[in-house]
Amino acid sequence: MVEFAKPAANYDITNSVSTPDLVKLTDAGLYCEYGDFYIDPWRPVGRAIITHAHADHARPGNTHYLAAAPGKRLLSTRLEPNSSIQTVEYGEAIKIGEVTVSLHSAGHVLGSAQIRIEKDGEVWVVSGDYKTEEDATCAAFELVPCHTFITESTFGLPIFRWKPQQTVFDEINKWWRSNQEAGKTSLLFGYALGKAQRILSGVDATIGPIYTHGAVEKVTQAYRDSGIALPDTQYVGTAPKGTKYSGSLIVAPPSAQATPWTRVFGTVSTAFASGWMRIRGTRRRKSMDRGFVLSDHADWVALNQVIRDTGAEHVIVTHGYAAEMVRWLNEGGIKASSFSTKFEGERDELQPTDQDSESTEESSETDSGIGAANMQDEADLAPTTRTAAAAAAADVPRFF
Amino acid sequence: MKAFTDLYTALDETTKTNEKIAAMKSYFESASPEDSAWAIYFLTGRKPKQLMQIPKLVALAVAAAGVPGWMFAESYDAVGDTAETIALLLPDSTKTSELPLSDWVENRLLPLRGATEQEQIDSVLEAWQELNDQQRFIWNKLLTGAFRVGVSQQLVIRALSLVSKIEPAVVAHRLMGTWEPTAEFYQHLMEPDTKDTDISRPYPFYLAYPFENDLPVLGEVSEWQAEWKWDGIRSQLIRRGGQSFIWSRGEELISDRFPELIEESVLLPDGTVIDGEILPWKEANVLPFSQLQLRIGRKNVSKKMMEDVPVIIMAYDLLEFGGVDIRDRALVERRELLERLLRGLSCSSDPAQLTIAESDKAAPFCQRLSERLRISPKVEVDSWEALSESRNHSRSLNVEGLMLKRLSSPYKVGRQRGDWWKWKVNPFTMDAVLIYAQRGSGKRASLYTDYTFGLWDNGKLVPVAKAYSGLTDEEIRQVDLFVRQNTLEKFGPVRTVKPELVFELAFEGIAKSTRHKSGIAVRFPRMLRWRTDKPANEADTLETVQALL
Ligand SMILES: [Zn+2]
Ligand SMILES: [Zn+2]
Numbered sequence: 001m002v003e004f005a006k007p008a009a010n011y012d013i014t015n016s017v018s019t020p021d022l023v024k025l026t027d028a029g030l031y032c033e034y035g036d037f038y039i040d041p042w043r044p045v046g047r048a049i050i051t052h053a054h055a056d057h058a059r060p061g062n063t064h065y066l067a068a069a070p071g072k073r074l075l076s077t078r079l080e081p082n083s084s085i086q087t088v089e090y091g092e093a094i095k096i097g098e099v100t101v102s103l104h105s106a107g108h109v110l111g112s113a114q115i116r117i118e119k120d121g122e123v124w125v126v127s128g129d130y131k132t133e134e135d136a137t138c139a140a141f142e143l144v145p146c147h148t149f150i151t152e153s154t155f156g157l158p159i160f161r162w163k164p165q166q167t168v169f170d171e172i173n174k175w176w177r178s179n180q181e182a183g184k185t186s187l188l189f190g191y192a193l194g195k196a197q198r199i200l201s202g203v204d205a206t207i208g209p210i211y212t213h214g215a216v217e218k219v220t221q222a223y224r225d226s227g228i229a230l231p232d233t234q235y236v237g238t239a240p241k242g243t244k245y246s247g248s249l250i251v252a253p254p255s256a257q258a259t260p261w262t263r264v265f266g267t268v269s270t271a272f273a274s275g276w277m278r279i280r281g282t283r284r285r286k287s288m289d290r291g292f293v294l295s296d297h298a299d300w301v302a303l304n305q306v307i308r309d310t311g312a313e314h315v316i317v318t319h320g321y322a323a324e325m326v327r328w329l330n331e332g333g334i335k336a337s338s339f340s341t342k343f344e345g346e347r348d349e350l351q352p353t354d355q356d357s358e359s360t361e362e363s364s365e366t367d368s369g370i371g372a373a374n375m376q377d378e379a380d381l382a383p384t385t386r387t388a389a390a391a392a393a394a395d396v397p398r399f400f
Numbered sequence: 401m402k403a404f405t406d407l408y409t410a411l412d413e414t415t416k417t418n419e420k421i422a423a424m425k426s427y428f429e430s431a432s433p434e435d436s437a438w439a440i441y442f443l444t445g446r447k448p449k450q451l452m453q454i455p456k457l458v459a460l461a462v463a464a465a466g467v468p469g470w471m472f473a474e475s476y477d478a479v480g481d482t483a484e485t486i487a488l489l490l491p492d493s494t495k496t497s498e499l500p501l502s503d504w505v506e507n508r509l510l511p512l513r514g515a516t517e518q519e520q521i522d523s524v525l526e527a528w529q530e531l532n533d534q535q536r537f538i539w540n541k542l543l544t545g546a547f548r549v550g551v552s553q554q555l556v557i558r559a560l561s562l563v564s565k566i567e568p569a570v571v572a573h574r575l576m577g578t579w580e581p582t583a584e585f586y587q588h589l590m591e592p593d594t595k596d597t598d599i600s601r602p603y604p605f606y607l608a609y610p611f612e613n614d615l616p617v618l619g620e621v622s623e624w625q626a627e628w629k630w631d632g633i634r635s636q637l638i639r640r641g642g643q644s645f646i647w648s649r650g651e652e653l654i655s656d657r658f659p660e661l662i663e664e665s666v667l668l669p670d671g672t673v674i675d676g677e678i679l680p681w682k683e684a685n686v687l688p689f690s691q692l693q694l695r696i697g698r699k700n701v702s703k704k705m706m707e708d709v710p711v712i713i714m715a716y717d718l719l720e721f722g723g724v725d726i727r728d729r730a731l732v733e734r735r736e737l738l739e740r741l742l743r744g745l746s747c748s749s750d751p752a753q754l755t756i757a758e759s760d761k762a763a764p765f766c767q768r769l770s771e772r773l774r775i776s777p778k779v780e781v782d783s784w785e786a787l788s789e790s791r792n793h794s795r796s797l798n799v800e801g802l803m804l805k806r807l808s809s810p811y812k813v814g815r816q817r818g819d820w821w822k823w824k825v826n827p828f829t830m831d832a833v834l835i836y837a838q839r840g841s842g843k844r845a846s847l848y849t850d851y852t853f854g855l856w857d858n859g860k861l862v863p864v865a866k867a868y869s870g871l872t873d874e875e876i877r878q879v880d881l882f883v884r885q886n887t888l889e890k891f892g893p894v895r896t897v898k899p900e901l902v903f904e905l906a907f908e909g910i911a912k913s914t915r916h917k918s919g920i921a922v923r924f925p926r927m928l929r930w931r932t933d934k935p936a937n938e939a940d941t942l943e944t945v946q947a948l949l
Contacts, residue, residue, distance in 0.1 A: 158467050159475045159488035281480050282846055289413055324474045331468065
């Protein structure tokens, strides 16, 4: 039988000289003292580089933000209005204090970035959340060689291995079709930011109409405004009264399950798209008819592959199965340790975020959520380009 | 194996009863009798005796997956099921097996028992090679004897009844007791002629629903029979063809645990089936259930044990008399026959003439029966108020409360509302502190749902009870989070948590125990509510609970 590849020992401990820690763990989050900035801080700070727009990574309250340009529109909908957000293109190097910083695509969601920090030839990379499988709604993962790699490990156990996404999309389409034949509505739950749009990009939109929950529609609009092509969707909140949903697909955040919001859809078949659906108990506990194993995080194989391919001499593991991953890497000859962060890797897809539940409430009765989102969008409709970013940056104090 | 795996998947993918029944129906309609027999065997929770030691299987799995043993433990911790953890760890499969279920079970699964270690290894590795991911999971479930699909026996029976057009009660009866999963068995199961011959076969038990209403909703008190709710082992005593059998409600043949009852049963006429409760009984008093537990725990019943814990059958009902199934008759009639039978009064030997009036006239032929076969006494009252008053004496009588049965009720199958109710006295309660937590299984595998609670004893918390039911999903989620954030120590799957959360536990009984550090054992503990209003230091002391002894 095929054995899983063990990470090879690709460095020699005896040769490593002591180098400064470019990133440290502080009470406010991951901190780079040589550039005086934080990465995805969980307490308000002066300067925050944001890896991506998920709630546990992009928190409001910071004075200045720096993020990758493709995710600017999305990020701005997740922070307070008029937040100071400066952007850089993927791969564009900027000098911050004593270090050179560049952002590189993490393939996780639109605009997600790994943060590369270099000082005197020493390179550290903070992965944020990442996946290596391609995704039509965001740029592909870029491998960034480094000396120290700070990696997530949301699915850092060998039981978490994903099938090719096309197989999963085929399963979803098949499920939707057979529900349609049985006169049922297909109610598919997935994380409102990223997962929902990836699902929209992957399903066969010719099967039937697609409706969305307010939280999903809001983010989907931000994706479209960022130039991502997605099939037409109709927001449930603005659908005419008496709409017959049978045969359609409805995409909603997990927090909408079993809320009054789902009552108007008639006979439904429910499904949940998440890496956690790999475990039968999780699916059963969620009381879903189906579970589709679709994740925006790297699986066990990809985590190991990326860690090895970065060539890192030292790996620091953050949220997820950090202790297990560290032990596995050390036993495989890769020096590893962990940072205990406030990122919610283990649970972020299993529990509603505040943003999800807020939107659930607002969209159940009114369409104010969508209206507000649209208004905001109109004020800032230009595609995110260097010039747009520079223009935006001119109005607010600069990040660096 | 393919069709059976699809069936499993279909059952697993829906929570709707009619969809589950439809899935089983279509399986039985297309599967061979051999496969159907095995499918029923597994669906109704039967399992072969241990085929292979689990640690050996795990060792094989981690070697095949190329991960260290500790990684299995961590993975198991996330999954909560050995068979599933193995299936998820194995390298992706490329094949699918088309061989039928019976082939896999008879030629591959069962021979593992008694095979040499090398043969076991070869066979299991070969199986994993041939099966697809989902089939491997099913195979591992069969191998570890942990096959459960979330269908009740009742649902299986309903599906079989739809396929065979035989009444559910007949199917249920044929599925009871011991049987071999063969094509012949399946054919017999579906046989339209319902004169069954197996003399040991018990009837499905009729179970009461808990009564949680106001008595007057039941109508007139005169239409009801009230009895004490005894706390023992619900059983059927069968006397047929010169042989006796005792079946427990769990469908276990327990005749050999109670030789004195078997001995007494020869006094019963052939073709008699009594439904009753086995109770530990001494000097006109029922002993605590824990005494009986001691007795059933032993494979061989010693003379001393029989003297220390004598047992009786408290007869509730008569299901078969003179070889005739009389479950359709009214309770009042069955009870009358039961009384005549056990008091040694006369009754007609011709089942066709079994009426009370006629048995009155017939000459005595039943022998006087012993003290070991007793009739559950009626609680005679003329008003609901009086009945309610009687229930208050339950504890002093060592019973759990009252049973209410409609006089006109037939003896039904399974747990059904309407005619039979159990009306228990309010349970004992205590406020205890959460001290250990463990992950649940199945649906709750990834949550900490199994808790151990402690009571104060000289400034320390002593574990007294384990409980895992009674909380809402939301509460479970909150406690799970608390456990994760307040773990003091980990011992394998068990976490010691900061003693902070207080729960009100209900329990049915309490007994002295030398096996427990606390010196007591409580029965059926469960969580009544989360006492968020109570700090840990205000929880109950061991002393107060011991006082209930
Ligand atoms: Zn994320
Ligand atoms: Zn994350």
